[in-house]
Amino acid sequence: EIAKAVASESDIIIMDEPTAAISECEIKRLFKIVKGLKEKNVTVIYISHRLDEIFELGDYVTVMRDGKHIETKAVSDVRDRTELIKLMIGKTVIESYTKKNQQSSETLLEARGITNSKLKNISFHLKKGEIIGFYGLVGAGKTELARAIIGADKYHGEIIYKGRPLERSPDKTIRRGISLVPEERRSQGIFSILTIRSNIPVMNMKKISDGLFISRHKEIKAALEFIDKLDIATHSCEKEVSKLSGGNQQKVVFAKCLFAKTDLLLLDEPTRGIDVGAKGEIYGIIRRLSEEGKSIIMFSSELPEIMNNCDRIFLLYDGNLKAEIENGSDIDSENIIHIVTGGEIACK
Incomplete structure (x- = not known):
């Protein structure tokens, strides 16, 4: 080019x-x-x-x-x-991050030396109920790391989940209780020409099936449950997902993942392309899921999003994990930008 x-x-x-x-x-x-x-x-x-x-x-x-x-x-x-x-x-500040009173000591996932054509020896761990964030700019390796964890991309290294090695295929990873909310919502996260009712169960069809056939009653019940739980703005579960706002489309993607009995959510740019009000709703869902014991890994290029929601922050630059930072009132946003733009590390 x-x-x-x-x-x-x-x-x-x-x-x-x-x-x-x-x-x-x-x-x-x-x-x-x-x-x-x-x-x-x-x-x-x-x-x-x-x-x-x-x-x-x-x-x-x-x-x-x-x-x-x-x-x-x-x-x-x-x-x-x-x-x-x-x-x-500008004036990036922590507006709404609140440190948890108590954090589980149980390790849910541990990545050891994840390496491929983009990622370079990435290692980290995640506790049950914890929200961690990977922050970096374009080309830092955020999406590649999410895809490696879900099993979509090949890698060297090892990922341990709930005490056992994680299989390297998306279908097996989903069955283990890990789901990905992808960066490209419209092309990878939803079936836009299908209804809300048809979208929500697609990652766990067994749950709405009676033998070889789909139970319409179970399908509708599942859709209505998540419309209510995630406050999806619609007059009917029969509405095509393409006719929903960006924020409500994203809620449908969340609903799909949660219906699959997910314990770990991977969120790749979870609020891209949605308005400020919808962002607040998505953040509320993320925090509520964490309080319910779900673990979340957020991959984002929006620093306020990472700072306001994550318990620990990992900084990526050109496929390298440059620093890990404990979130809190003394966090230095200028130093974070310094590191993710290739500057020398001044924090641990």
């Missing part, structure tokens, strides 16, 4: 996270190409979360946050990474 753009001989070339999926050697070659284009008076708009790249290549830097323009200034006028980080995060 980069070669095609350069060969087009355009006056302006836009590069959106061009180094997210290439090696270090290829990154160096890309930088030479960008600098060569600059010498030929080609304008390059370079979009990146990696601050070191901005400082190396940029003449001017524009900071965007939540779809809004924050500031544009010459790179030579930027004092250091800290100044950019402050512009990027």
